[in-house]
Amino acid sequence: MKKLLLLFIMLWCGAALLGCTAAQNSSDQDEENEQPTENEAENEGENEEEASDDSEGATITYWYWADNSEYSQLMQDIIAEFNETNDKGITVVGEEYPWDGGGYSETLFTAAVGGGGPDVASFKLTSTPLFTANDLLVNLDDFINNWEDKDEIDENLYNVMKKASGTDSIYVMPWNTQILYVYYRPSIFEEAGVEVPTTYEEFLTAIEKTTMDTDGDGTTDVYGFGMRGATGGHEPWGSFIHGRGGSFDELDSEASIKGMQDFIDIYENGYVPPTATTDGFNEIIANFKSGKTAMTIHHTGSSAEMVETFGDDVSAFAFPAGEGQWTSMGDTENVIFESTEHKEAAFEWVSYLATGKGQEDWTIATGNVPVSKTVQQLDHFQNNKFMKASIDGMPYAGIIPIKDTTTEWISTIWPNTTSAALLGDQSAEEAMQTLQEALHEE
Amino acid sequence: MQKKRFNIWPYLLISPALLIVTFVVFLPVLEAIFMSFQNYDLRRPDKIAYIGFQNFAEMFADPIFWLAFKNTVIWVVFGVGLQFFFGFILALLLNQKFIGRGLVRSVSLIPWATPGVLIGLMWKWIYDGNYGVLNDLLMKVGLVDQPIMFLSQTSTAFGSVIVTIIWQGIPFFAIMILAGLQGISQEMYEAADIDGATKLQKLFRITIPSLKNVIFITILLRVIWVANSVDIIHNITGGGPSYSTQTLSVYIFNKANVLDLGYSSSMALFLMFMLAVVAVPYLKNSFKEGTK
Numbered sequence: 001m002k003k004l005l006l007l008f009i010m011l012w013c014g015a016a017l018l019g020c021t022a023a024q025n026s027s028d029q030d031e032e033n034e035q036p037t038e039n040e041a042e043n044e045g046e047n048e049e050e051a052s053d054d055s056e057g058a059t060i061t062y063w064y065w066a067d068n069s070e071y072s073q074l075m076q077d078i079i080a081e082f083n084e085t086n087d088k089g090i091t092v093v094g095e096e097y098p099w100d101g102g103g104y105s106e107t108l109f110t111a112a113v114g115g116g117g118p119d120v121a122s123f124k125l126t127s128t129p130l131f132t133a134n135d136l137l138v139n140l141d142d143f144i145n146n147w148e149d150k151d152e153i154d155e156n157l158y159n160v161m162k163k164a165s166g167t168d169s170i171y172v173m174p175w176n177t178q179i180l181y182v183y184y185r186p187s188i189f190e191e192a193g194v195e196v197p198t199t200y201e202e203f204l205t206a207i208e209k210t211t212m213d214t215d216g217d218g219t220t221d222v223y224g225f226g227m228r229g230a231t232g233g234h235e236p237w238g239s240f241i242h243g244r245g246g247s248f249d250e251l252d253s254e255a256s257i258k259g260m261q262d263f264i265d266i267y268e269n270g271y272v273p274p275t276a277t278t279d280g281f282n283e284i285i286a287n288f289k290s291g292k293t294a295m296t297i298h299h300t301g302s303s304a305e306m307v308e309t310f311g312d313d314v315s316a317f318a319f320p321a322g323e324g325q326w327t328s329m330g331d332t333e334n335v336i337f338e339s340t341e342h343k344e345a346a347f348e349w350v351s352y353l354a355t356g357k358g359q360e361d362w363t364i365a366t367g368n369v370p371v372s373k374t375v376q377q378l379d380h381f382q383n384n385k386f387m388k389a390s391i392d393g394m395p396y397a398g399i400i401p402i403k404d405t406t407t408e409w410i411s412t413i414w415p416n417t418t419s420a421a422l423l424g425d426q427s428a429e430e431a432m433q434t435l436q437e438a439l440h441e442e
Numbered sequence: 443m444q445k446k447r448f449n450i451w452p453y454l455l456i457s458p459a460l461l462i463v464t465f466v467v468f469l470p471v472l473e474a475i476f477m478s479f480q481n482y483d484l485r486r487p488d489k490i491a492y493i494g495f496q497n498f499a500e501m502f503a504d505p506i507f508w509l510a511f512k513n514t515v516i517w518v519v520f521g522v523g524l525q526f527f528f529g530f531i532l533a534l535l536l537n538q539k540f541i542g543r544g545l546v547r548s549v550s551l552i553p554w555a556t557p558g559v560l561i562g563l564m565w566k567w568i569y570d571g572n573y574g575v576l577n578d579l580l581m582k583v584g585l586v587d588q589p590i591m592f593l594s595q596t597s598t599a600f601g602s603v604i605v606t607i608i609w610q611g612i613p614f615f616a617i618m619i620l621a622g623l624q625g626i627s628q629e630m631y632e633a634a635d636i637d638g639a640t641k642l643q644k645l646f647r648i649t650i651p652s653l654k655n656v657i658f659i660t661i662l663l664r665v666i667w668v669a670n671s672v673d674i675i676h677n678i679t680g681g682g683p684s685y686s687t688q689t690l691s692v693y694i695f696n697k698a699n700v701l702d703l704g705y706s707s708s709m710a711l712f713l714m715f716m717l718a719v720v721a722v723p724y725l726k727n728s729f730k731e732g733t734k
Contacts, residue, residue, distance in 0.1 A: 419683035
């Protein structure tokens with residue numbers, strides 16, 4: 001009996017940790033057994049319209065993230081307006097979750113496979129294969145083909161959505177895009193005698209020259225560039241890799257390694273804050289807004305607060321061309337979950353965000369690039385320097401290859417490998433070899 | 443001699459609790475064990491199959507696993523060891539009579555009562571290289587000329603998170619040891635005084651031996667909790683930079699987070715057996731003593 005009791009206590013000790021992992025997935029295994037085949041999934045898509053789907057008076061839950069508290073309120077206002085104005089009595093209940101450097105997508109996935117997910121959610125393209133592989137998303141082909149506003153959205157955008165799913169079907173509803181560009185402080189450029197760079201080489205020189213000891217005490221007061229070494233930093237980093245002619249497909253090529261070496265050099269030469277290895281979004285924005293950095297890379301989502309801080313002393317340029325040119329196209333879409341009982345009501349909501357009043361309100365307030373052609377033509381978007389930098393970057397904007405390795409590569413492998421390279425624990429070549437293998441492993 | 447009758451009542455009374463524990467704890471544990479023998483990766487759901495010991499083979503060949511293992515040993519030894527050391531001193535102080543003792547006892551519990559996520563965020567900003575209060579203080583008192591990048595360099599990041607877990611755990615040791623101290627008979631100290639014992643002799647001959655069981659059980663609990671702890675490291679560094687703060691539990695968490703559940707389960711199983719190696723000798727010993 002004593003031995004039995006001892007065994008009981010021992011298992012108890014380890015159960016806490018193991019229990020968490022396993023409990024989360026007990027339902028996954030069951031669902032896995034019930035997963036339909038690909039053909040069955042397609043048939044389901046065809047029959048969506050026939051499925052009982054009472055949108056009148058439906059209540060749908062909507063998950064989203066917001067970059068700051070103003071955007072949180074904005075989304076709640078848009079939801080309130082939709083709830084008041086839609087003629088089908090649909091009620092959207094908005095639930096906000098933190099972006100958490102991409103952790104949002106993992107939370108959403110865990111909730112969805114566990115049966116506790118929402119009806120509709122904000123979404124990133126990179127997560128599409130994971131969610132479609134587990135049959136979590138509604139196929140939107142029929143909804144979009146029968147939608148009166150279908151042509152309001154550029155065909156190319158639909159193609160990107162299809163490519164992301166790895167099929168000929170659309171599972172994500174376009175909402176808005178964000179093209180990364182370089183924010184800079186004109187006053188610091190003037191003080192350093194630097195012009196807005198037009199080539200990649202000039203950009204590297206500008207980083208060097210705008211790193212300044214302004215008070216002559218022997219320490220750097222302004223760093224040329226706000227480098228993001230923590231999760232999410234792969235996006236601006238990708239521009240350096242492509243600037244030397246490298247690519248995500250061949251991260252271990254000579255050109256890609258040269259791009260990585262540039263990244264290492266600007267860290268080792270002290271042109272970026274020494275905290276760069278662990279700086280994330282909050283840190284790079286705080287450093288730029290406090291005047292600690294002369295340039296940083298982000299999208300229009302930050303433009304309102306930049307202007308609020310600096311007035312006219314902040315501007316933007318598209319990431320310049322070197323031997324190659326690339327910038328990250330951030331994207332935000334909406335998806336409808338298979339588990340919802342109100343697919344038509346859910347589509348009413350996502351279409352309101354894509355081309356309705358929700359599109360205009362959200363993109364004007366957040367500064368994101370609208371997907372609706374009508375909204376794009378508004379003066380607000382035609383006469384904005386940050387929007388211009390976004391539009392300039394559109395022709396070469398892209399996304400990181402969407403593979404089943406991408407999430408891990410972004411969340412843990414890239415930040416740890418890159419920080420190892422920045423801190424001198426690995427050479428540029430070793431780091432790029434690791435990154436290549438981790439992203440493209442089969 | 444009459445044979446003792448079998449009494450079913452104790453078993454009936456305990457069965458509801460046992461059933462709940464079985465379904466909530468043991469079944470998920472068993473499932474995790476099964477998963478550790480599968481390539482259970484939800485990113486590739488079509489490829490899930492039993493693969494024998496392949497996860498374990500990969501684990502033992504994985505340099506990040508061994509770095510995390512080494513970090514876990516350091517994390518537990520220094521984290522728990524120094525929590526015990528400072529907690530013991532704090533308990534001795536709180537056992538003295540002084541004005542405001544109740545208030546001090548309550549305040550000293552604050553770190554233990556604070557959620558780990560909040561502690562992580564709080565210390566992340568305390569250590570921040572650009573705006574952190576710790577660097578500000580060090581520079582104001584003239585100890586350093588330049589801010590120290592506590593979390594951004596591999597040489598200081600792990601030490602910094604260990605200091606945080608020590609700060610969090612000291613009150614738990616203090617309160618447990620304080621409870622033990624209050625259970626020691628004063629007559630023993632009076633007898634020692636009569637025999638002319640010094641303060642140190644009383645500490646090593648009366649106090650510590652009397653607290654032996656409390657110390658053992660507290661250390662055991664903390665070893666298990668600290669080894670399994672994820673929240674503080676995850677919120678301060680996420681395991682970086684360059685994996686320098688990644689312990690096994692953080693590695694398990696990160697792998698589970700990217701849905702590689704087979705691999706993370708095999709590491710969790712390894713961690714469980716590692717903790718069992720620590721706990722079994724102690725538990726055996728305490729059961730022997732309990733039956734004396």
